[in-house]
Amino acid sequence: MILNNSNNSSSITKNSKISNIHKDIFDTPLKYVNTKYYEETPSKIIFTSDSLFTEKFTNELKKILQGELHAGKAFRKKNKIEKMKVVNKLDDLLETESLWKDLIKSSKYNTAKIASIFPLELEQFTTIFKDKFYPPENITKRARVKYGSERCKLYFQGLLKYIQQNTSGILNDKGMCRTLSEDDLQELVDLVLPGFLFKELVKISMKKSYDTNVNISSNNPNSFFTRSLDTNFLKAKRTDLQYSLSAYLSIYLANILLNYLSDKERRCLRQNDSEHIIVSLKYLQSLFKQEKMSNFFATDSPWFFESSQIAMVLLALFQETGVVKFVFKEKSAKLNREHIIFVLDHKLDNSIAFSHNLPRILLPLKGDSKENVSEWIAPVKEGSHNIQVSKQALDSLNIAQKKEFVICSKYKRILQKIDRTKDSAIEFTTQKQFDRKRDELQIWEQSPWNNILKVSLYKVTRRTLALKHRNKTGLHTKVASLCGMTALECYANAAKNKSRSSLVTMRASRQLLLTSLDISEIYSGYPLYYGTRLDFRLRMYPLQYLLSRTTGYLKNLLEESVARKVTRVGLKNMLEAYYSPHPCVLAEFNSCKTYTFSSMDKFFKQNKIDLSKLPLYFELLKTEISDLMKSSTRKSALQLEIDQVASGPTLIALLTKNKVLAEKCNLLGGPFCCIYSFLLEKSIPFLLENFPGLGPDSKVFELLTTNRKAQKYALMCFFYNEQHMSRTRRWAVMYEEIFERSIPDADFEILSQFSVLYPKFMNFVFPKLIRQLEILNEAALVVVNQQLPVKINTLDKCILSWDFVHSRQVKRNYFNPVSGSHDQYKLSVKMKDPTDQSNRSRNSKHRLSFRPNLVHSIDAAIMRMFICRFFEKTKRRLNHLHDCVMLHSNDVDLFYNIVTDVYCGSFMKTLANDLVFSRMKQDLVGEPLDKILKLETEFISNMDDFEISSKFCPRKCYRFEGAK
Numbered sequence: 023m024i025l026n027n028s029n030n031s032s033s034i035t036k037n038s039k040i041s042n043i044h045k046d047i048f049d050t051p052l053k054y055v056n057t058k059y060y061e062e063t064p065s066k067i068i069f070t071s072d073s074l075f076t077e078k079f080t081n082e083l084k085k086i087l088q089g090e091l092h093a094g095k096a097f098r099k100k101n102k103i104e105k106m107k108v109v110n111k112l113d114d115l116l117e118t119e120s121l122w123k124d125l126i127k128s129s130k131y132n133t134a135k136i137a138s139i140f141p142l143e144l145e146q147f148t149t150i151f152k153d154k155f156y157p158p159e160n161i162t163k164r165a166r167v168k169y170g171s172e173r174c175k176l177y178f179q180g181l182l183k184y185i186q187q188n189t190s191g192i193l194n195d196k197g198m199c200r201t202l203s204e205d206d207l208q209e210l211v212d213l214v215l216p217g218f219l220f221k222e223l224v225k226i227s228m229k230k231s232y233d234t235n236v237n238i239s240s241n242n243p244n245s246f247f248t249r250s251l252d253t254n255f256l257k258a259k260r261t262d263l264q265y266s267l268s269a270y271l272s273i274y275l276a277n278i279l280l281n282y283l284s285d286k287e288r289r290c291l292r293q294n295d296s297e298h299i300i301v302s303l304k305y306l307q308s309l310f311k312q313e314k315m316s317n318f319f320a321t322d323s324p325w326f327f328e329s330s331q332i333a334m335v336l337l338a339l340f341q342e343t344g345v346v347k348f349v350f351k352e353k354s355a356k357l358n359r360e361h362i363i364f365v366l367d368h369k370l371d372n373s374i375a376f377s378h379n380l381p382r383i384l385l386p387l388k389g390d391s392k393e394n395v396s397e398w399i400a401p402v403k404e405g406s407h408n409i410q411v412s413k414q415a416l417d418s419l420n421i422a423q424k425k426e427f428v429i430c431s432k433y434k435r436i437l438q439k440i441d442r443t444k445d446s447a448i449e450f451t452t453q454k455q456f457d458r459k460r461d462e463l464q465i466w467e468q469s470p471w472n473n474i475l476k477v478s479l480y481k482v483t484r485r486t487l488a489l490k491h492r493n494k495t496g497l498h499t500k501v502a503s504l505c506g507m508t509a510l511e512c513y514a515n516a517a518k519n520k521s522r523s524s525l526v527t528m529r530a531s532r533q534l535l536l537t538s539l540d541i542s543e544i545y546s547g548y549p550l551y552y553g554t555r556l557d558f559r560l561r562m563y564p565l566q567y568l569l570s571r572t573t574g575y576l577k578n579l580l581e582e583s584v585a586r587k588v589t590r591v592g593l594k595n596m597l598e599a600y601y602s603p604h605p606c607v608l609a610e611f612n613s614c615k616t617y618t619f620s621s622m623d624k625f626f627k628q629n630k631i632d633l634s635k636l637p638l639y640f641e642l643l644k645t646e647i648s649d650l651m652k653s654s655t656r657k658s659a660l661q662l663e664i665d666q667v668a669s670g671p672t673l674i675a676l677l678t679k680n681k682v683l684a685e686k687c688n689l690l691g692g693p694f695c696c697i698y699s700f701l702l703e704k705s706i707p708f709l710l711e712n713f714p715g716l717g718p719d720s721k722v723f724e725l726l727t728t729n730r731k732a733q734k735y736a737l738m739c740f741f742y743n744e745q746h747m748s749r750t751r752r753w754a755v756m757y758e759e760i761f762e763r764s765i766p767d768a769d770f771e772i773l774s775q776f777s778v779l780y781p782k783f784m785n786f787v788f789p790k791l792i793r794q795l796e797i798l799n800e801a802a803l804v805v806v807n808q809q810l811p812v813k814i815n816t817l818d819k820c821i822l823s824w825d826f827v828h829s830r831q832v833k834r835n836y837f838n839p840v841s842g843s844h845d846q847y848k849l850s851v852k853m854k855d856p857t858d859q860s861n862r863s864r865n866s867k868h869r870l871s872f873r874p875n876l877v878h879s880i881d882a883a884i885m886r887m888f889i890c891r892f893f894e895k896t897k898r899r900l901n902h903l904h905d906c907v908m909l910h911s912n913d914v915d916l917f918y919n920i921v922t923d924v925y926c927g928s929f930m931k932t933l934a935n936d937l938v939f940s941r942m943k944q945d946l947v948g949e950p951l952d953k954i955l956k957l958e959t960e961f962i963s964n965m966d967d968f969e970i971s972s973k974f975c976p977r978k979c980y981r982f983e984g985a986k
Contacts, residue, residue, distance in 0.1 A: 421889055558822065571901055572901060607629055658911065671687050678794035754773060
């Protein structure tokens with residue numbers, strides 16, 4: 023098979039087997055790409071700002087799913103074989119359209135799209151590659167080794183030797199004795215194709231830049247005088263690109279070597295065919311992972327690191343193309359470390375595809391065993407996990423992902439109407455809003471103060487100074503003056519950049535909206551399902567997320583698959599949800615003596631609320647209630663959203679048995695309390711006592727005593743072990759967002775000091791809580807110091823275990839062929855034997871991650887208990903995500919009863935003992951066990967004596983969306 027590559031087709035045919043790397047070598051049988059899909063109507067495969075998909079894809083999707091009248095209903099009546107035919111067509115189309123696919127996990131990828139987006143840049147890379155990847159003539163042998171082609175030769179030699187010494191099923195007897203001559207190595211290097219490499223670099227850049235994303239809102243026009251006059255939409259750390267490219271190269275080069283050895287002239291493989299090569303590559307890939315985990319490559323096989331060296335060389339070449347706008351250094355927010363950042367051409371956003379994230383129309387696969395479920399669990403970064411899944415947890419996973427949805431046509435019409443008629447909306451950018459911003463950008467671009475020459479000179483000067491690490495106070499003013507820029511020109515450029523930045527954000531918002539509306543129209547009437555993926559805490563996430571079932575405003579495009587007759591209690595719940603943002607109206611409604619349909623209809627008509635500043639969910643609620651009042655059947659499929667209030671603090675209160683915290687989390691009855699508002703009140707006396715010169719008129723005082731978000735963030739991150747430096751920086755960002763000015767040094771210093779004192783503030787508010795949290799960390803470190811993984815139990819009898827590898831940061835030099843000089847990059851290397859440095863690193867990772875992992879495992883288990891108990895009582899399935907549920911209004915009271923049963927259960931009285939200490943004690947003996955017993959005793963002595971009883975009101979802990 024020859025992979026279609028318009029720019030390099032002649033060179034590819036030199037050895038057609040090289041293209042096998044672009045097949046799915048790990049997951050599925052070989053298939054051919056449907057190239058007609060792309061060649062048939064080129065004008066229809068261009069990505070536009072109106073959709074995340076091409077017009078061609080949308081048209082093909084309509085043919086498959088809307089090829090007959092009432093196609094959704096007809097699909098439900100088909101037999102299993104007929105349904106599978108539709109699904110197979112759909113899957114083939116989704117695979118063809120998905121233009122961003124990781125090479126290691128995907129097969130059918132047509133790279134012509136990248137060539138069409140970046141034709142000049144591809145030509146640039148090819149030219150630079152030919153000039154700089156190979157060493158010049160007449161240089162010493164030692165100097166030649168610096169270049170990429172020679173590094174490839176070292177990799178080929180090392181890989182062949184490794185295969186000969188460590189495998190028995192890849193090479194035949196001839197291959198086991200084979201050596202590579204200089205001519206062989208040169209032929210192999212000639213098979214390294216710049217076109218393939220360029221396209222892989224672009225793909226990696228796309229994914230990394232979107233995964234990390236750009237905080238576009240940080241482009242604050244009010245701070246233009248201290249920031250570079252440029253707007254950068256896509257950024258990626260060079261280290262992220264390096265690791266991904268290195269992983270790709272290790273398999274890409276292995277593919278070249280195996281294909282070369284299987285050639286008719288050599289025939290060195292046991293089976294010299296494509297299938298054997300694919301199996302061999304799959305085996306090598308798993309072998310590389312295994313050897314990395316056993317630290318084999320750390321010192322014994324330096325050839326393997328040649329892929330990192332080659333990656334750095336290729337990134338240096340890639341940096342010279344137009345895809346990379348420029349490069350700068352950025353200090354890490356959490357670590358005192360600098361990262362090299364690539365700023366990428368925003369044309370990349372034209373080629374991101376989301377089609378594989380659409381919901382499915384057949385039930386997802388069942389998790390039949392813990393081995394099967396283990397495939398759903400995401401790995402631990404720089405570590406490992408071992409999860410023992412209980413039957414109850416397995417049942418809940420299977421119950422949850424069988425939840426069936428359909429498109430809510432009512433909400434779809436609301437979105438369409440608002441987009442057409444409204445000047446703006448809270449959740450998305452309307453057409454009128456987008457047009458206004460586009461006109462504004464055009465005005466600034468045509469402004470007489472938009473001096474392109476001066477701005478370009480300014481950018482070049484600032485980048486030159488940045489490379490020389492010149493960043494003095496007032497540098498902007500000096501450079502602007504040197505470049506002849508007036509204050510008006512500076513302001514105009516900042517305004518233009520802000521408009522462009524906002525327009526990019528708005529375009530993304532509209533793309534998501536319009537795509538979702540198109541897809542909801544096509545999928546109308548079909549049953550929709552969502553698969554499940556898990557993290558190692560067993561938190562559940564929907565595998566398909568384009569039409570999200572639980573997050574964002576688009577979640578309401580989904581509703582229950584079967585409409586049910588709404589009872590009087592159900593209608594009362596709908597009205598309570600509708601009035602939840604208005605406590606006064608809600609209180610009046612709850613004080614009614616009777617709740618008949620007629621009385622509730624009358625109250626609803628007399629008490630319409632202002633929806634202009636509320637999410638569109640409430641517009642849908644109003645429409646649904648109005649329609650129910652007029653309907654004779656009173657059927658509804660609408661889902662009401664219920665969110666847990668302060669889920670993290672609530673679980674910490676239960677875990678530590680801290681009474682004050684439990685009271686403020688509404689676990690012990692009494693009037694409703696917002697814990698974040700409570701902290702705002704308590705921060706006033708604390709600040710006045712510890713910062714005598716800080717007055718109420720201070721901006722910092724205002725932020726810390728009136729901004730609920732500031733306290734919410736600080737509390738959550740404190741419980742999750744975040745350090746004071748990160749907390750300070752977050753507050754500083756909030757400060758600039760709220761007050762629209764750069765934070766003065768004096769105010770930053772106060773924030774920093776309060777951040778350092780935050781544990782003291784916590785002890786001031788919640789006595790004994792700090793020591794309880796410290797004990798949990800100390801207990802985990804007792805286990806870790808025995809070189810054991812951390813293990814905890816869950817409420818539904820699972821056992822979670824995780825550990826981090828011993829590693830160290832090493833600096834490596836490489837030769838940059840573009841600049842002609844040496845440079846350095848950092849690499850994380852696994853250690854064979856623990857060292858003091860690697861122990862400190864491993865302990866730090868465990869200390870920072872233990873509490874959040876424990877809390878998240880508890881909330882995941884509670885949700886699984888909700889799912890199972892709800893299904894047992896109703897035979898229906900909850901729509902869920904972490905601490906949020908969406909369900910039919912008739913089922914709300916039953917759900918609250920289940921919440922009460924779980925939170926008042928006896929197992930909630932002994933969480934720390936059952937989940938933490940009892941599990942740790944099973945793995946320890948001697949002195950470490952004595953330490954755990956001592957810590958457990960101290961922990962129990964600090965626990966307050968309270969129980970969650972009949973006073974517990976679940977409606978104060980789990981509230982309707984938007985409740986005040």
